[in-house]
Amino acid sequence: MLSGLFLIGEREHMLSDLFFFIGEHGQPMQTTMLLTVIAVLTVVGYFLGRGRAVAIAGGRLSTLHSVPPYHGFFVALWAGVPALLLLAVWVSCEGPVIMSLVLAQLPAALIPTDHQALTLLQTDILNLAAGVSNGREPDPAVADAAGLYNTLHMVAESCLLALGSALAVAGLTLARRQIRGDLRARNRVEAALNVLLILCSLVAILTTVGIVLSLLFQAIQFFTMVPLTDFLFGLHWNPQTAFSGDVKGSFGAVPIFTGTLLITVIAMVVAVPIGLMSAVYMSEYAAPTVRSVAKPVLEILAGIPTVVYGFFAALTMAPVIRDVGTALGLEVSSQSALAAGVVMGIMIIPFVSSLSDDVINAVPQALRDGSYGLGATRSETIREIVLPAALPGIVGAVMLAISRAIGETMIVAMAAGLAANLTANPLAAVTTVTVQIAATIRGDQEFNSPKTLSVFGLGLVLFIVTLILNVIALRVVQKYREKYD
Amino acid sequence: MRLDNIQMSVANRQGPAVRAIPSVNNKITARDVNVYYATKRALKDINLDIEENRVTALIGPSGCGKSTFLRCLNRMNDTIDICRIEGQIQLDSVDIYAKAIDTVQLRARVGMVFQKPNPFPKSIYDNIAYGPRIHGLAQRGAEMDEVVRSSLERAGLWGEVKDRLKEPGTGLSGGQQQRLCIARAIAVSPEVILMDEPCSALDPIATAHIEELIDELRASYTIVIVTHNMQQAARVSQKTAFFHLGEMVECNDTEEIFTNPRDERTQGYITGRYG
Numbered sequence: 001m002l003s004g005l006f007l008i009g010e011r012e013h014m015l016s017d018l019f020f021f022i023g024e025h026g027q028p029m030q031t032t033m034l035l036t037v038i039a040v041l042t043v044v045g046y047f048l049g050r051g052r053a054v055a056i057a058g059g060r061l062s063t064l065h066s067v068p069p070y071h072g073f074f075v076a077l078w079a080g081v082p083a084l085l086l087l088a089v090w091v092s093c094e095g096p097v098i099m100s101l102v103l104a105q106l107p108a109a110l111i112p113t114d115h116q117a118l119t120l121l122q123t124d125i126l127n128l129a130a131g132v133s134n135g136r137e138p139d140p141a142v143a144d145a146a147g148l149y150n151t152l153h154m155v156a157e158s159c160l161l162a163l164g165s166a167l168a169v170a171g172l173t174l175a176r177r178q179i180r181g182d183l184r185a186r187n188r189v190e191a192a193l194n195v196l197l198i199l200c201s202l203v204a205i206l207t208t209v210g211i212v213l214s215l216l217f218q219a220i221q222f223f224t225m226v227p228l229t230d231f232l233f234g235l236h237w238n239p240q241t242a243f244s245g246d247v248k249g250s251f252g253a254v255p256i257f258t259g260t261l262l263i264t265v266i267a268m269v270v271a272v273p274i275g276l277m278s279a280v281y282m283s284e285y286a287a288p289t290v291r292s293v294a295k296p297v298l299e300i301l302a303g304i305p306t307v308v309y310g311f312f313a314a315l316t317m318a319p320v321i322r323d324v325g326t327a328l329g330l331e332v333s334s335q336s337a338l339a340a341g342v343v344m345g346i347m348i349i350p351f352v353s354s355l356s357d358d359v360i361n362a363v364p365q366a367l368r369d370g371s372y373g374l375g376a377t378r379s380e381t382i383r384e385i386v387l388p389a390a391l392p393g394i395v396g397a398v399m400l401a402i403s404r405a406i407g408e409t410m411i412v413a414m415a416a417g418l419a420a421n422l423t424a425n426p427l428a429a430v431t432t433v434t435v436q437i438a439a440t441i442r443g444d445q446e447f448n449s450p451k452t453l454s455v456f457g458l459g460l461v462l463f464i465v466t467l468i469l470n471v472i473a474l475r476v477v478q479k480y481r482e483k484y485d
Numbered sequence: 486m487r488l489d490n491i492q493m494s495v496a497n498r499q500g501p502a503v504r505a506i507p508s509v510n511n512k513i514t515a516r517d518v519n520v521y522y523a524t525k526r527a528l529k530d531i532n533l534d535i536e537e538n539r540v541t542a543l544i545g546p547s548g549c550g551k552s553t554f555l556r557c558l559n560r561m562n563d564t565i566d567i568c569r570i571e572g573q574i575q576l577d578s579v580d581i582y583a584k585a586i587d588t589v590q591l592r593a594r595v596g597m598v599f600q601k602p603n604p605f606p607k608s609i610y611d612n613i614a615y616g617p618r619i620h621g622l623a624q625r626g627a628e629m630d631e632v633v634r635s636s637l638e639r640a641g642l643w644g645e646v647k648d649r650l651k652e653p654g655t656g657l658s659g660g661q662q663q664r665l666c667i668a669r670a671i672a673v674s675p676e677v678i679l680m681d682e683p684c685s686a687l688d689p690i691a692t693a694h695i696e697e698l699i700d701e702l703r704a705s706y707t708i709v710i711v712t713h714n715m716q717q718a719a720r721v722s723q724k725t726a727f728f729h730l731g732e733m734v735e736c737n738d739t740e741e742i743f744t745n746p747r748d749e750r751t752q753g754y755i756t757g758r759y760g
């Protein structure tokens with residue numbers, strides 16, 4: 001019950017924040033007041049509703065269809081929700097409506113016909129209304145319009161306060177009057193909560209869909225300039241030359257994909273054995289005291305910001321690798337795939353180890369007992385029984401780690417460089433998809449140039465690859481779950 | 486004082502029995518066994534003889550230490566950190582807790598079947614082949630095939646699974662899984678098989694199957710079975726030991742225990758007055 005109250009309060013708090021942003025023209029005073037009124041009425045409604053239900057029950061709660069707190073929430077919802085809806089609609093419509101009223105008052109001669117000038121005029125009015133001068137002496141008609149705008153705004157705000165409060169009070173009283181012993185308050189409240197939850201998940205889903213769609217549209221635009229085959233199979237990535245008209249030969253993404261692959265492979269070569277073995281140690285060998293210290297320490301690795309790993313890779317790891325390489329007579333560039341890959345691997349170790357540790361622990365003790373009971377040693381049991389049983393989960397963990405590695409930007413940008421070399425040599429400088437995206441977006445670019453749009457192409461490929469990896473990982477993990485539940 | 490009397494009387498009873506069937510000798514002898522989980526004393530001065538090629542049933546109320554005692558016999562308690570064992574347990578007159586004893590070899594001689602069927606997430610074939618392989622008892626190929634076949638046959642499962650040896654053992658029914666676990670234990674040619682409530686997760690038909698199997702296996706193995714089911718103890722065992730609160734109260738021929746218990750605690754338990 002309390003958490004329900006808290007939820008409602010929380011929601012209003014967030015809404016009020018939102019309205020402070022929206023209500024940028026003029027004082028949000030009335031809006032805040034209305035929110036306060038609604039909050040108070042909601043709380044009052046809760047207690048009134050609950051009290052009334054208790055009174056109706058007359059000491060025999062079992063005569064009620066729902067327990068009294070649900071009646072309280074029922075009234076509170078009626079007090080709060082309609083008024084909040086009114087507020088939301090009002091705030092989003094108020095500006096445009098007032099503006100059109102103001103414009104209607106202006107002499108027709110002053111109203112420009114083309115869209116851009118009209119927007120400019122509206123901005124002028126709004127600025128004047130808010131008391132912001134643009135330095136020039138304003139046209140008296142425009143100044144009048146600004147005055148009118150302010151007046152209308154004040155009136156509207158007061159109306160809102162009055163209407164909103166009235167609506168909240170009306171909702172409260174009507175709902176309270178509805179309370180009877182057989183009122184299905186619980187079902188109503190559950191339905192309202194249901195709607196709230198649906199709205200929240202809709203927001204999450206719609207955002208995702210929106211991002212994917214915009215990615216898709218921009219990528220399509222890019223592929224109208226650069227053929228898809230050139231992008232996927234071209235061997236030269238050099239967006240700078242695209243300005244000299246050579247759009248076709250400049251956007252071959254193969255070096256970037258191989259760079260990403262190279263670094264990911266290096267990272268996995270580091271992370272998988274170390275992560276897996278430390279997971280085996282933690283779950284099968286370590287004494288409880290060791291485990292209780294070592295596991296959190298390992299997980300701290302996951303909390304280090306990637307930037308820190310990045311400069312560790314660039315300033316510590318890369319020079320060490322270069323010096324060792326030079327001492328061995330190898331040619332090592334000061335930015336190398338190896339440095340970035342190794343450090344990225346270290347970053348991913350806790351991922352692999354902590355997820356693997358979980359799946360290894362989920363292997364039933366009965367299986368270990370069965371194996372020990374046959375005279376198997378501990379390492380035989382781990383190799384032959386525990387790891388195979390945990391394998392699907394471990395594969396899932398590794399997949400998630402790979403998609404994390406592919407998406408990682410900072411370390412590579414700092415340690416492996418920007419040069420799109422097509423090479424499998426871990427000692428050379430390479431670049432990755434994410435680094436190219438970050439580097440391209442950073443400059444001041446014309447938005448419609450192929451160079452800028454190329455990031456959408458890269459982003460789309462990245463998205464598809466990580467999506468596939470995640471889907472595989474989830475399915476594998478799911479299959480694993482089915483087996484032991 | 487009374488305990489001493491019972492043990493004396495048990496010893497007296499064993500005398501004529503041994504004479505009647507001369508082939509019977511003691512496979513396992515436990516002397517003054519005490520087991521502690523951390524500071525909690527789970528078994529108190531247990532003295533018990535397990536006879537060869539007999540089925541010995543351990544009965545008693547939950548928590549009285551039956552599983553603990555069973556797990557002492559193949560040193561499975563070693564896998565529990567807080568568990569400490571005192572006293573002496575001999576297998577064929579050799580102390581199994583002596584320094585020179587390797588638990589790997591001990592457990593190959595003293596196999597175990599658990600309460601809940603626990604087939605490995607491997608094929609039926611590999612479930613059986615696992616033990617012989619880690620102990621190097623059979624070569625891969627024809628020799629292993631033979632071990633798998635004969636183990637499954639002895640467990641009465643061969644006919645049901647011979648066409649699906651490559652399928653996962655976890656796909657079998659509960660009763661089949663338990664027989665698979667018995668076959669798995671048989672595959673390493675143990676001398677003793679310990680069973681901890683092997684039928685408690687099974688339906689009556691599967692239970693009857695396992696009971697029949699236990700009766701057949703008695704000819705080749707020494708079997709110790711923990712059971713909650715008094716009828717089961719009466720049906721499958723020749724000797725029965727009654728445990729109560731960490732003590733071994735009474736051990737005797739099964740018939741004798743059920744028709745003529747010496748201790749009133751035993752009587753109370755088998756007549757269902759408590760437990």
Ligand SMILES: Nc1ncnc2c1ncn2[C@@H]1O[C@H](COP(=O)(O)OP(=O)(O)O)[C@@H](O)[C@H]1O
Binds near residue numbers: 522
């Ligand atoms: N792993 C363990 N850790 C601590 N105490 C245990 C453990 N296993 C068993 N015990 C305790 O030892 C006593 C005997 O248990 P158990 O041998 O399992 O009894 P039974 O099999 O007769 O039901 C019980 O009191 C139980 O709580």
Ligand SMILES: [Mg+2]
Binds near residue numbers: 551552553681
């Ligand atoms: Mg038990």
